[in-house]
Amino acid sequence: MIDLYYWPTPNGHKITLLLEELAEAGAPLEYRVHGVDIGNGDQFKPEFLAISPNNKMPAIVDHAPADGGAPLSVFESGAILLYLAGKTGRFLPTDLRGRTATLEWLFWQMAGLGPMTGQYGHFHVYAPEPIEYAQTRYANEANRLLGVLDRRLAGRAFVAGDEYTIADMAIYPWIGVYDKAPIDMAPYPEVRRWHAAIRARPATARAYALAKQVNPDAGKPMSDEQKKLLFGIEPKR
Missing domain, CATH: 3.40.30.10 (Glutaredoxin)
Structure with missing residues (x-):
């Protein structure tokens, strides 16, 4: 249990x-x-x-x-x-390269996408007053990270390759989090394709x-x- x-x-x-x-x-x-x-x-x-x-x-x-x-x-x-x-x-793949890629992208989410997107949300949605520098800083960083992910997903079903892994599960919830301050996803077709595929899974x-x-x-x-x-x-x- x-x-x-x-x-x-x-x-x-x-x-x-x-x-x-x-x-x-x-x-x-x-x-x-x-x-x-x-x-x-x-x-x-x-x-x-x-x-x-x-x-x-x-x-x-x-x-x-x-x-x-x-x-x-x-x-x-x-x-x-x-x-x-x-x-x-x-x-979590058992082969060396698959496991390494999965861990890389898991830690990428933990160290980058999560904290930066969280700060984007804080300063665009929850802060008691707008702070232009902070909003711009974290919007730029969130978009940079989405660009990194989009390039990674080109030619791959999932971030580590053909296999759905814990790295995808870590990243997915941090995409499109803030309805009140949505990030324009139009520049990231691979992320949109990948996100839709995960959203459609019964689990x-x-x-x-x-x-x-x-x-x-x-x-x-x-x-x-x-x-x-x-x-x-x-x-x-």
């Missing part, structure tokens, strides 16, 4: 994408979802910090680790993807359906108090 501590954010979606793909691939891991309401401060509760000391979700607890020992907790979405792929032997639909089950208010604007809790800033009056 896997306990998944989750909230419907891009990083949360990564893990449900993998868990649902594992079920589709005939290697299911039984899991139960625990909502971590980051707008109400659940991520700061002592019981959550015991498994995720950086007060971020997602996190998991594996009650049947491969070593047969006590339950094992894992935090950080990239580490969780690697752990679950290793546990099941799925969605993707099931993974995203969890969002409304866990948080019926998903997609609604955050209150000033929630923004203060998440970002540590007072709203501009």
